[in-house]
Amino acid sequence: MGAGKTTIGKALARRLAYHFVDTDHEVEARTGVGLPTIFEIEGEDGFRKREAQVIAELAALKGRVVATGGGAVLRPENRQNLQTSGLVIYLDVPLPTLHERTRHDKKRPLLQVSDPRQKLRELHAQRDPLYREVADLIVSGSRITVQSVLNLLIKKVGESWKR
Numbered sequence: 262m263g264a265g266k267t268t269i270g271k272a273l274a275r276r277l278a279y280h281f282v283d284t285d286h287e288v289e290a291r292t293g294v295g296l297p298t299i300f301e302i303e304g305e306d307g308f309r310k311r312e313a314q315v316i317a318e319l320a321a322l323k324g325r326v327v328a329t330g331g332g333a334v335l336r337p338e339n340r341q342n343l344q345t346s347g348l349v350i351y352l353d354v355p356l357p358t359l360h361e362r363t364r365h366d367k368k369r370p371l372l373q374v375s376d377p378r379q380k381l382r383e384l385h386a387q388r389d390p391l392y393r394e395v396a397d398l399i400v401s402g403s404r405i406t407v408q409s410v411l412n413l414l415i416k417k418v419g420e421s422w423k424r
């Protein structure tokens with residue numbers, strides 16, 4: 262959370278002239294309510310089921326930049342779908358930056374706790390190895406730009422990612 266998946270994803274799609282899909286927005290569009298309401302009514306597990314459904318459907322499509330929610334890597338079926346359907350980019354951002362960017366946000370239910378910094382630390386410890394497992398590319402830093410993502414993409418796979 263706060264790594265910039267939504268922000269960088271949208272900008273990257275624009276640069277590549279690809280469609281952009283944010284799985285959180287897609288879940289919200291399908292249910293007609295915001296994520297906090299989904300978490301409140303169905304719990305995290307209910308949200309994860311909806312998220313997995315969206316990811317499974319997107320895995321069948323091409324020509325898209327997809328920003329997932331930060332917890333999408335938790336389910337093995339999502340990791341499998343991400344790995345087989347496209348090129349996975351991990352935005353590896355330092356914890357203090359993640360905290361700074363999310364600290365005033367009320368729309369991330371998992372961070373509405375007394376110690377969000379500690380929560381982010383725990384989520385990071387659990388998820389970082391999973392991101393590394395699925396990622397084709399890892400972009401690290403507190404000031405990731407679309408250009409730095411593009412440079413790495415080109416270095417890694419030349420123009421073949423265009424397909």
Ligand SMILES: Nc1ncnc2c1ncn2[C@@H]1O[C@H](COP(=O)(O)OP(=O)(O)O)[C@@H](O)[C@H]1O
Nearest residue numbers: 262263264265266267268269362403404405406
């Ligand atoms: N590369 C970046 N550099 C500076 N600020 C960023 C960057 N990416 C995102 N942000 C800011 O951080 C916040 C969280 O970004 P967001 O794209 O929603 O992250 P995510 O989707 O990974 O949770 C937003 O306020 C956004 O403007």
Ligand SMILES: O=C(O)C1=C[C@@H](OP(=O)(O)O)[C@@H](O)[C@H](O)C1
Nearest residue numbers: 262263285329330331332369370
């Ligand atoms: O890390 C998580 O478990 C979550 C991250 C959120 O997306 P962002 O990573 O885009 O904030 C959103 O899917 C939900 O609040 C749960």
Ligand SMILES: [Mg+2]
Nearest residue numbers: 266267328330
């Ligand atoms: Mg996002």
